[in-house]
Amino acid sequence: MQVYQYDQVESTQDLAKDYLKNKNKKKAAFVAQSQTNGYGKRGRFFYSPAQTGIYFSMAFPNFEIVREKINLLTPCIATNVVDVLRKFYPQKDLRLKWVNDIYLKNKKVAGILTEYENSGLIIGVGINIATHDFPEQIRFKAGYISDTLFEHKKMTNELLQAVDLASKNYGQNQFMEQYRKLSWLIGKRVNLKLGKKEVTGLVKTIDDAGKLVILTNNEAHSFSSGEVTKVE
Numbered sequence: 492m493q494v495y496q497y498d499q500v501e502s503t504q505d506l507a508k509d510y511l512k513n514k515n516k517k518k519a520a521f522v523a524q525s526q527t528n529g530y531g532k533r534g535r536f537f538y539s540p541a542q543t544g545i546y547f548s549m550a551f552p553n554f555e556i557v558r559e560k561i562n563l564l565t566p567c568i569a570t571n572v573v574d575v576l577r578k579f580y581p582q583k584d585l586r587l588k589w590v591n592d593i594y595l596k597n598k599k600v601a602g603i604l605t606e607y608e609n610s611g612l613i614i615g616v617g618i619n620i621a622t623h624d625f626p627e628q629i630r631f632k633a634g635y636i637s638d639t640l641f642e643h644k645k646m647t648n649e650l651l652q653a654v655d656l657a658s659k660n661y662g663q664n665q666f667m668e669q670y671r672k673l674s675w676l677i678g679k680r681v682n683l684k685l686g687k688k689e690v691t692g693l694v695k696t697i698d699d700a701g702k703l704v705i706l707t708n709n710e711a712h713s714f715s716s717g718e719v720t721k722v723e
């Protein structure tokens with residue numbers, strides 16, 4: 492796989508999208524030391540300063556998604572990413588917040604953005620390894636993994652391989668067992684925002700189809716999308 496490296500870009504996600512737009516046929520990765528306009532789900536700003544994090548996007552041209560398995564793709568990527576991070580930081584109790592975020596002690600330390608465009612798949616990964624100086628407006632929810640960023644190159648390479656593997660293996664849902672083990676939400680009360688609606692309940696599990704199963708008034712409801720806004 493071709494890996495393009497940059498010092499500073501606006502967003503590796505946009506580079507990957509342009510790459511697909513230009514009808515490139517081979518998969519490729521775009522890795523940046525920093526981003527001036529990194530973004531996550533719902534277009535939210537993803538703070539990406541130099542020397543403290545890992546930011547990359549991978550472009551998979553002509554990606555044929557298996558429709559019935561679509562909800563498994565992001566959990567599979569997230570599981571593989573967190574497995575790599577836990578290998579480098581075994582002391583840290585990194586957890587998955589359904590569906591695409593990685594948390595450490597109630598704070599988000601990494602995010603994954605899965606998008607489709609021009610018949611291709613784009614997977615963006617942003618990790619705050621040693622980022623302390625978050626902008627005021629996200630300080631209450633953003634965290635970091637460690638004080639130092641060591642083995643940066645090695646970790647990035649392993650992450651690229653892990654994401655690549657997830658793009659092939661997501662259909663076989665054995666990884667969901669590991670996803671549940673690493674879940675931060677199972678057994679917790681949460682608020683789930685679905686457009687203008689909000690559901691509150693106890694998270695029973697994340698099922699083998701990647702859906703969040705919430706108990707409200709002793710009834711189980713499963714959700715394939717939505718944003719968990721509160722965890723108790």
Ligand code: BTN
Pocket residue numbers: 501502503504505526528529530531532533537539545546547548591601602603604615616617618
């Ligand atoms: C999220 O928090 O919702 C996902 C965050 C994804 C951020 C990564 S950093 C590399 C890539 N480039 C971007 O602009 N976004 C993704």
